[in-house]
Amino acid sequence: MEDTNSLIEQRRTKLAALAAKGINPFMNKVSLKELTGCGDARAKFERGELAEDAPVAIAGRISAHRDMGKSQFIDLKDVTGRVQVYAQKGALGDEPFEIFKHLDLADFIGVKGTMFRTRAGEISVKAESFTVLAKALRPPPDKWDGLADTEVRYRQRYLDLIANDEVKQTFLKRSAIIREIRAFFHERGYVEVETPMMQAIPGGAAAAPFKTFHNALGCEFFLRIALELYLKRLLVGGVDKVFEIGRNFRNEGLSRKHNPEFTMLEAYEAYGDYETMMETVESLVKRVAQNVLGTLVVTRENKSGTAVTIDLTTWRRVRYKDLVREKAGADWFDIAPAERRRRAIEDLKLAGDIADGYEDFEVTGAVFEKLVEPTLIQPTFVTHLPKELVPLAKLSPDDPTTVEVFECCINGQEISPGYSEQNDPIAQRETLEHQAGGEQQKLDEDFLTALEHGMPPAGGIGIGIDRLCMMLLGQESIRDVILFPQLKPKA
RNA sequence: GGGUUGGUAGCUCAGUGGUAGAGCAUCGGCCUUUUAAGCCGUUGGUCGUGGGUUCGAUCCCCACCCAACCCA
Numbered sequence: 001m002e003d004t005n006s007l008i009e010q011r012r013t014k015l016a017a018l019a020a021k022g023i024n025p026f027m028n029k030v031s032l033k034e035l036t037g038c039g040d041a042r043a044k045f046e047r048g049e050l051a052e053d054a055p056v057a058i059a060g061r062i063s064a065h066r067d068m069g070k071s072q073f074i075d076l077k078d079v080t081g082r083v084q085v086y087a088q089k090g091a092l093g094d095e096p097f098e099i100f101k102h103l104d105l106a107d108f109i110g111v112k113g114t115m116f117r118t119r120a121g122e123i124s125v126k127a128e129s130f131t132v133l134a135k136a137l138r139p140p141p142d143k144w145d146g147l148a149d150t151e152v153r154y155r156q157r158y159l160d161l162i163a164n165d166e167v168k169q170t171f172l173k174r175s176a177i178i179r180e181i182r183a184f185f186h187e188r189g190y191v192e193v194e195t196p197m198m199q200a201i202p203g204g205a206a207a208a209p210f211k212t213f214h215n216a217l218g219c220e221f222f223l224r225i226a227l228e229l230y231l232k233r234l235l236v237g238g239v240d241k242v243f244e245i246g247r248n249f250r251n252e253g254l255s256r257k258h259n260p261e262f263t264m265l266e267a268y269e270a271y272g273d274y275e276t277m278m279e280t281v282e283s284l285v286k287r288v289a290q291n292v293l294g295t296l297v298v299t300r301e302n303k304s305g306t307a308v309t310i311d312l313t314t315w316r317r318v319r320y321k322d323l324v325r326e327k328a329g330a331d332w333f334d335i336a337p338a339e340r341r342r343r344a345i346e347d348l349k350l351a352g353d354i355a356d357g358y359e360d361f362e363v364t365g366a367v368f369e370k371l372v373e374p375t376l377i378q379p380t381f382v383t384h385l386p387k388e389l390v391p392l393a394k395l396s397p398d399d400p401t402t403v404e405v406f407e408c409c410i411n412g413q414e415i416s417p418g419y420s421e422q423n424d425p426i427a428q429r430e431t432l433e434h435q436a437g438g439e440q441q442k443l444d445e446d447f448l449t450a451l452e453h454g455m456p457p458a459g460g461i462g463i464g465i466d467r468l469c470m471m472l473l474g475q476e477s478i479r480d481v482i483l484f485p486q487l488k489p490k491a
Numbered sequence: 492g493g494g495u496u497g498g499u500a501g502c503u504c505a506g507u508g509g510u511a512g513a514g515c516a517u518c519g520g521c522c523u524u525u526u527a528a529g530c531c532g533u534u535g536g537u538c539g540u541g542g543g544u545u546c547g548a549u550c551c552c553c554a555c556c557c558a559a560c561c562c563a
Contacts, residue, residue: 006535007501007517064526071523088523105516118524142502142515144527151498151558163502253492256560352563477559490557 011104011137018132021099025135030059030110039081041115042123050115056125058083059110059133061162062103064143072101073124076111084124085111091128100127105143106136106162154485167480173292174469174481178245180288181465185267188280190241195230197223197247201444204228204392206435208251210260223249227266228392228460229447232421235268235458236450243267245465256477257413260486263465268421272459274393274404277418278381281408281461282315285379285415289472300474308377310411310471315379320402323382324364327371332364340364361388376409391431393419411471418461425451 018025036044038060044050060078070089075082089097103109110131118124141147141163153160153167161168182192200219202209204226212221227244234242248264269276289296289312296312325332328348332340337360344363345351353366364386376382384402387395393403404420422428429448469481479485 005501010517010534066525066528067522068525068528069522071525073525073528075526084526086524090523116524118526120524120526122524122526124524139501139516144515145503148503149498149558152502154558159502253563479559488557 007139008137011135011139014102014104015135015137017102018099018135023099023132025132027131027133030133031131035059035110037080038076038078038083041125042081042083045115045117045123052116053114055112055114057110057112058085058125060108061136062105062107062109063140065103065105067101070097074103076109076125084118084122085113085127086116086118086124087127087130091126092130096130099132100130103132104136104139106138106140107132108134108136151487154479154487155490157483170473170475170480171483173473176292177288177469177472178465180291181245181265181284184284184287185241185243188241190243190267190269191239193231193234193239193242193244194246195224195227195234195244197249199224201442202226203444203447210249210251225250226462227264228462229444231266231268231460232455232458233447233450235270235421236453236455240270240456241268254486256479257467259466259478259482262478262482265463265465266460268458268460270456270458273420273457274383274406274418274459277459277461278315278317278406278408280459281381281416281418281463282379284463285410285468286312288468293472298472298474308411310377310379312379312410315381315408317381317383317406319384320368320382320386321384323372324367328364328367332367337363359388361386365389373409373414374412377411380409381406382409390417390419391435392422392428394422394424413467413471414464415468415471416461416463418459421455421458421460423451423455423457 015025034057036050036056036058038058041050041056041058045054050056058076058078060076060083062074063077063082064075066073072087074085074087076085087097087100092100110133111125111127112129113125113127116124116126141159143163147153147159147163153164161171185192198212198214198221200221202222202225204224205228207225209222209225212223213219214221225248227246227248231242231244243266245263245265247261249261250258251260252258254260267277267280269280272280286296289298298310298312299307300310301307321333328340328343332343335343340360341354341358341363344354344367348367348371350366350370353370354363358366368382372382383404383406384396384399385405385407387393387401387403390403390405393405396402396404406418407414408416408418422431425448428451429443432443432448466478466481469475470478473481475481
């Protein structure tokens with residue numbers, strides 16, 4: 001980082017000037033006692049908890065300044081918000097006031113003073129003294145236009161957070177969402193665990209893994225693509241209600257909806273089934289929305305700019321096959337596979353979405369994914385998926401071509417799958433061997449051994465936290481709910 | 492992987508085959524209750540990178556890099 005410009009040079013000169021005056025521009029410690037948050041000071045004054053002329057000490061980053069000659073206004077910002085500081089030459093003294101006037105935007109300072117309201121009505125702190133806490137050697141983004149360059153916003157997210165308050169709010173809310181999720185499961189008696197991210201056999205999903213190597217053990221490991229198989233081992237071990245929130249890694253394409261590493265919630269409940277878990281998902285999302293957004297009705301704009309209202313009060317349950325029949329014809333599942341393929345390609349115009357090698361269930365899958373899923377705006381549990389799609393679930397007794405599975409779709413996106421977990425080790429081995437044959441994956445023998453020791457019947461869910469955040473926070477890109485999304489390193 | 496769009500001052504953006512522009516920020520001056528403060532003045536550029544065409548390229552052509560979006 002040897003790059004420089006006149007603005008940086010100026011700031012370095014100011015830094016040297018402070019040092020020459022014996023001022024340490026990078027304080028080890030804020031010596032101000034009983035620091036009040038900048039935004040908190042405003043709020044407390046508003047509520048009457050801080051009176052006119054009440055003494056306060058605040059610290060924050062300078063986000064604006066308005067120079068009046070022998071007095072100056074600055075805005076000071078911390079995570080609690082913004083407050084105006086009023087500095088007068090007479091109150092600070094000549095030399096300190098000169099120093100104050102030459103502070104730069106983005107510098108951190110501490111201020112001691114008293115609360116008051118200006119003639120214009122602005123709640124402010126009248127400075128009696130101040131301390132330089134940290135000098136900023138680079139200028140911040142524009143105060144009014146903010147930071148728009150997506151590349152800089154993602155690579156230097158700290159600048160995005162400084163310049164774009166709505167971005168900061170989004171990430172604060174993401175944190176609140178995750179806090180609510182944890183509270184929800186803890187209240188229901190779940191145990192939170194951490195399972196290996198480095199796995200010898202990456203299981204629990206069909207996805208390309210990242211590969212790594214352990215030098216001391218002399219063998220390959222893979223970054224996990226799912227949490228599932230380790231959490232089920234814990235069901236075997238008697239942890240009856242278990243959940244994990246953690247990162248998964250998939251070595252696949254990047255898009256508006258895909259980041260190579262993403263955050264997954266998985267939860268399993270012994271003696272439950274897919275219906276138990278539908279209730280769980282519904283209650284969880286309602287609680288999170290209510291406590292973080294303060295409402296169950298979320299209105300936002302979609303890509304084409306039209307407003308979409310998502311009402312989380314009522315959750316529909318409908319079978320996969322019925323939804324497909326609505327789009328593809330009532331007789332869809334009665335006709336021959338070749339006719340299904342023809343109809344999908346010719347009548348439903350899905351030629352581009354159906355590869356030559358697609359099996360019959362994949363043809364139907366394309367119909368669902370392209371024609372049904374995008375239309376599921378209101379919360380919908382799509383149940384009874386074809387068994388080929390979910391090898392780790394139990395067959396439905398009333399239709400053995402399907403499994404006891406749901407996909408929860410909101411805003412045209414899958415938010416959460418859940419199912420009655422397969423706990424028959426013999427049936428599980430068969431489906432995994434069949435799948436492994438096609439995908440040339442290694443069988444996780446230890447997982448199958450665990451099942452043979454007996455796994456209680458259980459319901460399980462997975463929720464993509466990033467996509468849940470997108471839906472709740474009205475973000476169209478996964479990069480806008482991940483602080484540091486993956487980008488190609490700059491050469 | 493393919494397509495489209497973009498990359499110009501610290502930030503947001505104009506612009507042109509012939510000395511590179513605005514607003515904000517910076518720096519200086521005036522102003523002790525302003526708030527996108529105001530007024531006057533001022534500094535600041537490898538026009539993404541590398542080639543090519545041309546008397547001359549930030550602009551036209553080619554390749555490459557990075558990003559966003561769409562498609563696979």
